[in-house]
Amino acid sequence: MKYSKATNYALHTMLFLAMETPNKPVGVHQLAERQNVSPTYLSKILTKLVKEGMINSISGANGGYTLSKNWEDISFLDIIHAIEGKSSLFDCCLYSNPECVIKDVMLSAEEKLENELRNKKISDLVKK
Amino acid sequence: MKYSKATNYALHTMLFLAMETPNKPVGVHQLAERQNVSPTYLSKILTKLVKEGMINSISGANGGYTLSKNWEDISFLDIIHAIEGKSSLFDCCLYSNPECVIKDVMLSAEEKLENELRNKKISDLVKK
DNA sequence: CTAATAAGAGACTTTATATATCTATAATAG
DNA sequence: CTATTATAGATATATAAAGTCTCTTATTAG
Numbered sequence: 001m002k003y004s005k006a007t008n009y010a011l012h013t014m015l016f017l018a019m020e021t022p023n024k025p026v027g028v029h030q031l032a033e034r035q036n037v038s039p040t041y042l043s044k045i046l047t048k049l050v051k052e053g054m055i056n057s058i059s060g061a062n063g064g065y066t067l068s069k070n071w072e073d074i075s076f077l078d079i080i081h082a083i084e085g086k087s088s089l090f091d092c093c094l095y096s097n098p099e100c101v102i103k104d105v106m107l108s109a110e111e112k113l114e115n116e117l118r119n120k121k122i123s124d125l126v127k128k
Numbered sequence: 129m130k131y132s133k134a135t136n137y138a139l140h141t142m143l144f145l146a147m148e149t150p151n152k153p154v155g156v157h158q159l160a161e162r163q164n165v166s167p168t169y170l171s172k173i174l175t176k177l178v179k180e181g182m183i184n185s186i187s188g189a190n191g192g193y194t195l196s197k198n199w200e201d202i203s204f205l206d207i208i209h210a211i212e213g214k215s216s217l218f219d220c221c222l223y224s225n226p227e228c229v230i231k232d233v234m235l236s237a238e239e240k241l242e243n244e245l246r247n248k249k250i251s252d253l254v255k256k
Numbered sequence: 257c258t259a260a261t262a263a264g265a266g267a268c269t270t271t272a273t274a275t276a277t278c279t280a281t282a283a284t285a286g
Numbered sequence: 287c288t289a290t291t292a293t294a295g296a297t298a299t300a301t302a303a304a305g306t307c308t309c310t311t312a313t314t315a316g
Contacts, residue, residue, distance in 0.1 A: 001131050003218045003234070004274065011230050027291065041276050047293065060284025061290040076233055090131045101253045102139050105204055106131070109244040116237040125229045132303065155262065169305050175264065188313025189261045262313080269306070277298070283291080 006045050007083045009035055013046065014079055014122045017055065017067045025056075025064030045083065052082040077117035134173050135211045137163055141174065142207055142250045145183065145195045153184075153192030173211065180210040205245035 013031050020026075028046060032039040046065055049055045054074055056066045068074075089110050092103035141159050148154075156174060160167040174193060177183045182202055184194045196202075217238050220231035 001129055001135075001212055001217060003129050005219075006274075007129075008218070008220060008230075015230060025291095029291085038276065040278080043292065044276090044294095050292090057292055058284085059282070059290090059292045061288095062285060063283080063291045065292090076237070084129055089129060090136070091133075092136060102136075102143060105245075105248045105253075109204070109241050109248070112244045113237050113241040116240045117233075120233045120237070125233075134303080153262095157262085166305065168307075171263065172265095172305090178263090185263055186313080187261085187263050187311075189315060191262050191313065193263090258316090260313105260315080262311100264311075265309085267307085267309105270304080272303075273301085275298100275300070278296085280294085280296105282293075285290085286288090 001089070003080070004084065005037075007080055009037055009042055009045050010049060010079050010083045011076070011122075013042070013065075014049070014054070014067070014071075014074070015125060017065065018071065018122050018126045021066060023066070025058045025062070025066045027064040031065070048082050049079070052078070054079065054082065072121065072123040074122060075118050076120045076122070077114055079122075080117060129217070131208070132212065133165075135208055137165055137170055137173050138177060138207050138211045139204070139250075141170070141193075142177070142182070142195070142199075142202070143253060145193065146199065146250050146254045149194060151194075153186045153190070153194045155192040159193070176210050177207070180206070182207065182210065200249065200251040202250060203246050204248045204250070205242055207250075208245060 012035055016031065016034060017026060028039045028043045031046075032042040035042070046055065046057070050057045050065075054068055054071070056068055058064060058066070088107065090103060090106035092106065093100045140163055144159065144162060145154060156167045156171045159174075160170040163170070174183065174185070178185045178193075182196055182199070184196055186192060186194070216235065218231060218234035220234065221228045
């Protein structure tokens with residue numbers, strides 16, 4: 001069990017935009033170069049963030065990506081969910097068992113993780 | 129990011145042994161049947177638990193698996209680590225960046241998850 | 257001692273997912 | 287119109303998970 005590289009790229013892109021964008025859009029080429037990843041692959045990841053309303057995309061010359069208006073409210077969990085999906089980390093009781101005490105424990109642990117990620121925002125890392 | 133089925137099998141096997149074994153060893157065939165998984169595959173998983181000292185294996189007729197002497201101290205985290213390994217969930221800064229604020233957040237979240245899993249033991253689910 | 261039982265080890269296969277790449281299309285500034 | 291930049295879809299490659307098969311080793315009932 002690992003977070004994907006895609007999640008890593010998404011988080012770093014959000015941080016980069018938050019730290020260095022005054023107002024001008026940043027092209028995927030520049031974002032990709034910073035992270036040592038191919039622009040076409042990164043653009044696929046960024047498209048997911050666009051669809052979730054976390055960033056805006058602007059086509060055409062001088063286009064690129066900017067943070068959405070509500071970017072200061074976006075949590076780590078939001079970004080992770082946008083990339084990894086929202087399904088539970090633990091799929092239990094593949095075999096038949098309606099109530100599963102193991103699942104209960106696993107889900108409670110997952111909640112602790114998510115609570116922490118929900119309380120941390122990219123904007124927290126910029127204010128300093 | 130998902131916990132593997134192997135982890136699920138391991139947790140359920142531990143619970144089954146804790147709940148239903150008085151003293152006699154249980155063969156992998158029976159354990160596998162309960163979970164609807166092939167015995168050969170399950171045995172690979174159980175070998176990992178043996179190597180970590182969580183269960184004992186007994187070869188030969190009337191052999192099988194029993195919980196280790198210290199089974200009541202074994203946490204969910206111990207079992208998960210035995211199967212999934214102990215490395216961090218988040219590999220950051222693939223590109224060069226010694227100190228990474230994103231990694232810090234991710235690791236703190238992972239700690240919350242691990243703390244919860246460390247405090248839950250299979251034996252907690254049996255005492256009732 | 258022998259036959260049956262059961263775990264362990266290693267090679268292999270299959271399936272699924274992550275990580276890309278390539279090409280074509282759409283939008284926009286100048 | 288042309289250069290630039292995002293989007294979409296198909297495809298390719300790499301890695302890991304999940305499962306199978308076969309052979310070996312250990313134990314014990316008889």
